[in-house]
Amino acid sequence: MIKVRIPTPLRPLTKGQGEVEAKAGSVLEMIETLNQAHPGIKDRLCDETGELRRFVNIYVNEEDIRFLNGKETFLKDGDEVSIVPAIAGG
Amino acid sequence: MSDLVIPQHILDDIVAHARELAPYECCGLLAGAGNQVNRVYRIKNIVAMEGAENLSSFDPAKAAHLERLSPAERAEIAFVMDMQDFSMAKKDIRNQGLALQVVYHSHPHDPARPSVTDIKIATDYEEIWPKINLPTPAYLLISLMHAEPDIKTYWIKAGQVTMADVLVH
Ligand SMILES: [Zn+2]
Numbered sequence: 001m002i003k004v005r006i007p008t009p010l011r012p013l014t015k016g017q018g019e020v021e022a023k024a025g026s027v028l029e030m031i032e033t034l035n036q037a038h039p040g041i042k043d044r045l046c047d048e049t050g051e052l053r054r055f056v057n058i059y060v061n062e063e064d065i066r067f068l069n070g071k072e073t074f075l076k077d078g079d080e081v082s083i084v085p086a087i088a089g090g
Numbered sequence: 091m092s093d094l095v096i097p098q099h100i101l102d103d104i105v106a107h108a109r110e111l112a113p114y115e116c117c118g119l120l121a122g123a124g125n126q127v128n129r130v131y132r133i134k135n136i137v138a139m140e141g142a143e144n145l146s147s148f149d150p151a152k153a154a155h156l157e158r159l160s161p162a163e164r165a166e167i168a169f170v171m172d173m174q175d176f177s178m179a180k181k182d183i184r185n186q187g188l189a190l191q192v193v194y195h196s197h198p199h200d201p202a203r204p205s206v207t208d209i210k211i212a213t214d215y216e217e218i219w220p221k222i223n224l225p226t227p228a229y230l231l232i233s234l235m236h237a238e239p240d241i242k243t244y245w246i247k248a249g250q251v252t253m254a255d256v257l258v259h
Contacts, residue, residue: 005221008147008214044145055142057173062223064177082221087117088137088146088170089195090207 002075005082013038028071055086092257096127103130105239108196108232114165120192121183131179134172135165142170147214152207169195194230202233202242204251212246228254
């Protein structure tokens with residue numbers, strides 16, 4: 001199982017849970033799996049072409065997937081994934 | 091010892107950034123070694139990008155307010171960092187052997203102190219910094235509301251705002 005940290009803005013989609021588990025072999029698969037359990041989450045993370053939106057980062061074990069293999073980044077049991085929202089303010 | 095030592099040329103660079111983007115908000119990062127700041131990383135403000143307000147920790151009232159504005163108007167009252175830029179900066183900071191010290195942004199029309207939204211998002215972000223292997227930074231605000239820019243730096247921890255002790259050198 002993969003542990004996925006859900007940031008505050010997405011918690012309304014996960015019934016308030018800050019951490020969920022998913023069974024997945026890649027980041028792409030993880031997003032699809034999360035979307036089945038928590039519909040709508042994929043839309044928030046990816047644009048219409050499936051690309052990761054520019055205001056979100058995904059880290060696998062503290063490394064940004066943009067510097068790993070993107071959405072194809074391989075995941076194995078015990079990996080920790082963090083969905084990181086943009087730094088923002090008003 | 092001061093929390094941070096910021097060279098005048100770096101403050102000048104931040105003010106130039108804020109003025110270039112006014113009336114929109116600019117944002118960026120400062121990095122250095124120990125308490126000495128020695129690099130500026132300008133980050134794109136992508137608040138005008140579709141959906142950006144939904145994946146930031148804006149409270150519902152602020153998000154609703156942003157949605158009523160045109161994309162250009164949104165950037166006058168908010169910023170959302172381009173996380174692709176952020177990742178590049180984070181990588182460069184690491185490659186240079188530096189550490190992230192400060193997150194900065196401008197208030198084109200308001201004083202140099204954190205807004206309610208700034209405090210809320212900084213507080214939400216406190217749990218994220220360790221997850222991405224970064225220390226909790228100080229927050230620097232540049233106000234352009236008067237002819238003379240005003241710059242102030244703060245710590246935001248557990249919803250509490252305190253002034254950071256900054257030496258300009
Ligand atoms: Zn602000």
